[in-house]
Amino acid sequence: QAVAYTDMALRKFFATVSQQAWYNNTIFIITPDHASPIISVNNPTAMGMYEIPILFFAPTDTTLHGRNHSLFQQIDILPTILHYLGYPKKFFALGNDLYNSEQPRFVINELSGSYKWLMNGTLLLSNDMTPVKLYNYSADSAGAHNLLHNKPNDEIINYFKAFMQTYRDALIHNRLYVADTTAMQ
Numbered sequence: 158q159a160v161a162y163t164d165m166a167l168r169k170f171f172a173t174v175s176q177q178a179w180y181n182n183t184i185f186i187i188t189p190d191h192a193s194p195i196i197s198v199n200n201p202t203a204m205g206m207y208e209i210p211i212l213f214f215a216p217t218d219t220t221l222h223g224r225n226h227s228l229f230q231q232i233d234i235l236p237t238i239l240h241y242l243g244y245p246k247k248f249f250a251l252g253n254d255l256y257n258s259e260q261p262r263f264v265i266n267e268l269s270g271s272y273k274w275l276m277n278g279t280l281l282l283s284n285d286m287t288p289v290k291l292y293n294y295s296a297d298s299a300g301a302h303n304l305l306h307n308k309p310n311d312e313i314i315n316y317f318k319a320f321m322q323t324y325r326d327a328l329i330h331n332r333l334y335v336a337d338t339t340a341m342q
Contacts, residue, residue: 180216184241186234187212204275204294207266228262228275229255247335251324261316274317281313286321288314
């Protein structure tokens with residue numbers, strides 16, 4: 158019933174907005190704010206409980222089609238859209254542009270102080286900043302073989318710690334933006 162309702166609501170929404178003058182100059186981003194609560198949380202490595210669809214739709218752009226199976230999260234929306242629009246100025250974003258293949262693809266999730274960091278097929282579980290488990294998620298999504306003590310992956314751990322340090326420092330010091338340096342001149 159929820160899917161049928163959502164389908165009907167989106168159909169009515171687009172029927173209405175397609176008649177507006179701004180419709181053809183709009184990029185629609187459709188995504189939920191969280192995943193379904195019916196997915197089991199008993200498996201600490203379960204990433205599926207965080208998976209959500211993100212849809213980009215621009216009525217006049219036929220290049221936005223198909224599926225992309227790259228790691229992508231809500232914090233990637235801003236840099237992706239700014240790239241898509243050709244935005245020329247600097248901006249602050251914790252996520253990565255989907256169109257930039259040189260940027261590392263990762264996903265971070267937090268629940269009650271425990272973090273899940275997925276990057277390069279490796280899943281890091283940590284309590285706050287302390288790594289506690291590391292899995293080859295591509296081959297061991299059930300989390301049967303903790304590799305943290307056998308083969309620590311410093312690259313994954315360092316990316317996670319750098320991300321957290323950047324985020325916390327910017328938040329604490331109110332720097333979640335790029336300063337306008339022209340005003341200082």
